Amino acid sequence: MIEDIVKRLNPLPPKSKLIIFGGGYSGQRIASVGRLLGTKVLCSRRKEKSKGADFIFNMEKEVSNEIFEGVTHVLSCIPPLSSGEDPVLLKLKSQILNLNNLQWVGYLSTTGVYGDTKGNWVNENTSPNPQQKRSIRRFSCEKQWLETKLPVQILRLPGIYGPGRSAFESLLKGTTKMIDKPGQVFSRVHVDDIAGAVLFLINLFSQGKNPTVVNVADNLPTNNLEVLAFAAKIANKSLPSTVPFEIAKKTMSPMALSFWQENRKVDNKLLCKTLGYSLIYPNFKSGLEHCFSKLKINSN
Numbered sequence: 001m002i003e004d005i006v007k008r009l010n011p012l013p014p015k016s017k018l019i020i021f022g023g024g025y026s027g028q029r030i031a032s033v034g035r036l037l038g039t040k041v042l043c044s045r046r047k048e049k050s051k052g053a054d055f056i057f058n059m060e061k062e063v064s065n066e067i068f069e070g071v072t073h074v075l076s077c078i079p080p081l082s083s084g085e086d087p088v089l090l091k092l093k094s095q096i097l098n099l100n101n102l103q104w105v106g107y108l109s110t111t112g113v114y115g116d117t118k119g120n121w122v123n124e125n126t127s128p129n130p131q132q133k134r135s136i137r138r139f140s141c142e143k144q145w146l147e148t149k150l151p152v153q154i155l156r157l158p159g160i161y162g163p164g165r166s167a168f169e170s171l172l173k174g175t176t177k178m179i180d181k182p183g184q185v186f187s188r189v190h191v192d193d194i195a196g197a198v199l200f201l202i203n204l205f206s207q208g209k210n211p212t213v214v215n216v217a218d219n220l221p222t223n224n225l226e227v228l229a230f231a232a233k234i235a236n237k238s239l240p241s242t243v244p245f246e247i248a249k250k251t252m253s254p255m256a257l258s259f260w261q262e263n264r265k266v267d268n269k270l271l272c273k274t275l276g277y278s279l280i281y282p283n284f285k286s287g288l289e290h291c292f293s294k295l296k297i298n299s300n
Helices: 002-006 025-036 089-096 133-146 169-173 190-204 224-235 245-251 254-260 269-274 286-292
Strands: 017-021 040-045 075-077 106-109 152-157 159-161 177-181 188-190 212-214 242-244
Touching: 002 190, 017 025, 017 242, 025 190, 106 133, 106 190, 133 152, 133 177, 152 190, 159 190, 159 286, 169 224, 169 286, 177 224, 177 245, 188 190, 188 286, 190 242, 212 269, 224 286, 242 245, 245 254
Parallel strands: 017 040, 017 075, 075 106, 106 152, 152 212, 159 188, 177 242
Antiparallel strands: none
């Protein structure tokens, strides 16, 4: 329940106004939590009449100056352009720089900027070494935001899951692939913890606890077979046979293959130990149990 996130958080300062660029899966969840905390939140979508579109932001349409009136916090969830440029800064940098009461700017990036560490841990002090083109573009956008000298905080996210975007979708469609790559792990985070962490970090930032980069991940990086096996057990579904990675990769899309080419564990100690955020779903098991509770199916 979204109320469970809200009751863990403190309200933002009075008269706060948050603009979210990119009202997709994570952006909408953050907006919902912000509003329940009593904050005025405006969320962009690319197209008119899209769900949750408070205003339109794309490279063709101008954004009204009214949108920026009274803005205290800005969050960008929008991926880079193919050129590596940040679309929000490319189009709206001057308006954002001219905001008089801007207290926090967040940018949702990816833990992909750390590159492949052969399964070793990465933390905020690990030097970025992006290898995939999309991660190189993300790291470029991180630098573009930091170069503005605004009160910027970079949130690096691993694989995002939640209701409607979890292991259950492929399991119920019968499209699950049990790929076995020994030693391979993935880090992940539930969408509710993205929303919770964003609002938690905004409040801490105003108190002077303002690290430039924060990893937002759960406590338990693990291999995909364990995740799928747990989901199948909950849903009372059978799983296909495992397929060795060397065979499976021959039919993978370039995008899917790129995820399997990198192996790292994401450390969340800064967020959870140093800063004190308490994860709602500390591992994939608690997260998947929540996702299953939202499925409108009969598990038998």
